[in-house]
Structure formats: C-alpha cells, structure tokens
Amino acid sequence: MDAEPVRAHIRALRAAGVGNRVLRAAGVSHNSITYILHGRGGRPPTSRVKRETAEKILAIPVPHSRFEYSPTGLTVDAVGTMRRLRALIAYGYTQADLCARVGQSPTWCSYVVTGRAKRVRADAAHAVAELFDQLQMVPGTDRRSRKLAQQKGWLPPLAWDEDRIDDPTYTPELLQHSKTVVDDFTDFEELLALGVHVEDACRRVGVSASTLEARYRRYERDTPQELLRLVWTQRRERKRGSKRREAV
Structure with missing residues (x-):
C-alpha cells in the first residue's frame, strides 16, 4: 500500500515523543522503519509498504502527551x-x-x-x-x-493550549476577564464573515489560533474550517522546526 500516510504517521509519532521502542514493541523492525523514512543503499524512501507493516504502524495512536508511552518507572x-x-x-x-x-x-x-x-x-x-x-x-x-x-x-x-501545556517554553495567552469565551467565538466568526484573514481575526480577538481551536473543541462548537487549516499548518511548521533543531 502507499507508504506516504504511514511515513507521515511515524513522523507524527516521533514529534509526539514516541520512539522506535514503541514501534518495535508493535512488531515493526528497525530496518522497516529506516526503509520507510530514509530508504537504504542510497535509494530514496520506499513508495510502497506491506499492508501488514502499515497496519501495525497506523494502529499506534499519536499520544495526547509526550509521556503517554513512557515506561511506568521513567x-x-x-x-x-x-x-x-x-x-x-x-x-x-x-x-x-x-x-x-x-x-x-x-x-x-x-x-x-x-x-x-x-x-x-x-x-x-x-x-x-x-x-x-x-x-x-x-x-x-x-x-x-x-x-x-x-x-x-x-x-x-x-x-492552556492542550498541545503545548507540557512544553516548558510555552507561555499561554491571558484570558480576557471582561469577555466570555462565547464572546470570543462570536467576535471571531463575525470577523471571518467580514472577510478578515483568519490570522488577523485571531490577533484581533486576542487569542492564539491553537488556543481558540482548543476552546471550540472543549465547548463542542463547530470550528470554522479556516481556523482548522491554520492550526494544522502551524503544528506542521512546529514539527518541522523541531526536527531541524534535532538535526543540528
């Protein structure tokens, strides 16, 4: 089957702090991981993966927090x-x-x-x-x-942003006590309806995109697609930045 979704899942697992130990425990060999991510013998990463291997990898959920797969005593x-x-x-x-x-x-x-x-x-x-x-x-x-x-x-x-609460370098947005969360939703959605770009709308409301998206989920309110796309892009960029720092 197509290797790209499997490769993306491995990268998402690694970005969340899941190492090869968990993959090996699921029955995925080190050679298979290397072949999927980097290729071998000077060849590029594989474009196809055995269905059995793919299913083992995709069955591992990306953890909500970095310590979810940590051994009990760690x-x-x-x-x-x-x-x-x-x-x-x-x-x-x-x-x-x-x-x-x-x-x-x-x-x-x-x-x-x-x-x-x-x-x-x-x-x-x-x-x-x-x-x-x-x-x-x-x-x-x-x-x-x-x-x-x-x-x-x-x-x-x-x-707190659910995705960054475990990050020691993260400083959350301060809540505006003069407004309710529902007020923020209303203001944000009105700005989008007026054609304001989603990033500008977040700045005007005074809440980061990731925090606002988390509040939509917590309040079980339909999240605007523009906000979902922005948050997804920002998370992808953070993961890329993290990988670049690890490579240095």
Whole structure:
C-alpha cells in the first residue's frame, strides 16, 4: 500500500515523543522503519509498504502527551503536571481532592504544585493528565482554592493550549476577564464573515489560533474550517522546526 500516510504517521509519532521502542514493541523492525523514512543503499524512501507493516504502524495512536508511552518507572519533566494541577485548583478543586483522585500523597502534590519538583514519574504525570481531561469542563466548588490561585496568578484550564501545556517554553495567552469565551467565538466568526484573514481575526480577538481551536473543541462548537487549516499548518511548521533543531 502507499507508504506516504504511514511515513507521515511515524513522523507524527516521533514529534509526539514516541520512539522506535514503541514501534518495535508493535512488531515493526528497525530496518522497516529506516526503509520507510530514509530508504537504504542510497535509494530514496520506499513508495510502497506491506499492508501488514502499515497496519501495525497506523494502529499506534499519536499520544495526547509526550509521556503517554513512557515506561511506568521513567521520570518526565514536571512542568505539565504542575500546570494541570494549578489549573484545576484555579477551577475550584482543592489540592487535597486532586491528590486523592490521582492516588498521590499530599506531600507529593505540594511538591509538584509549588514547582519544587523538576521531574515526576510518567505514570503519575499520565494520571494527572487524565484527571485534567475529565475535569477541565466541570467547575469545582471550592472558593478558597479559586482565591488562592487568583492570588498566585495560576491560570484555569481553558487558558492552556492542550498541545503545548507540557512544553516548558510555552507561555499561554491571558484570558480576557471582561469577555466570555462565547464572546470570543462570536467576535471571531463575525470577523471571518467580514472577510478578515483568519490570522488577523485571531490577533484581533486576542487569542492564539491553537488556543481558540482548543476552546471550540472543549465547548463542542463547530470550528470554522479556516481556523482548522491554520492550526494544522502551524503544528506542521512546529514539527518541522523541531526536527531541524534535532538535526543540528
């Protein structure tokens, strides 16, 4: 079958932090991966792939986060876990409640939330990410937690771009408290209807394209095709930039 979709899937897996170990565990040999991506013997990458090999590769989902396929005992950067816990506290959940939900001690939770932890176990990071996905659209009820987060400048879940929350170099857009998310949708869609370019519309609304697209998904609202195309292009460019940096 055509190798290009398979090749693109391998690249997407690598961009998400999935290495050859996972592919080999799925029954794909190192030689097959090399042949698909780079070719061999001076020949270009193959244009055809055995259906059996393709199905094994395409069956591996691109992970939501970089630590999803990490071995249980492996440690990962703690920044994404810290951000998710802080965001849920800002959304009205107590630190103690969150700790209990992910099966961690209050000491561990405090160490992560305050930023003292630089790395956490992959299984703990995964548990926090799953909890974040479950609660990010379900407001908590603890006012003290909300007040504490506000005093410390911790941002709520919707302020974070799902694709970049684990990136230590990422700084999210600040929410405009004078407007609701629905107001942003309305303003953005009106700008598009007036013929404003999608990138300019995002700038005028004051929200990055990726953050706005994530909010459309979280609110289960139909995302304008112009926005989807822009986000897809930006993600592709980020992946290319990451690969260029790795090659240096």
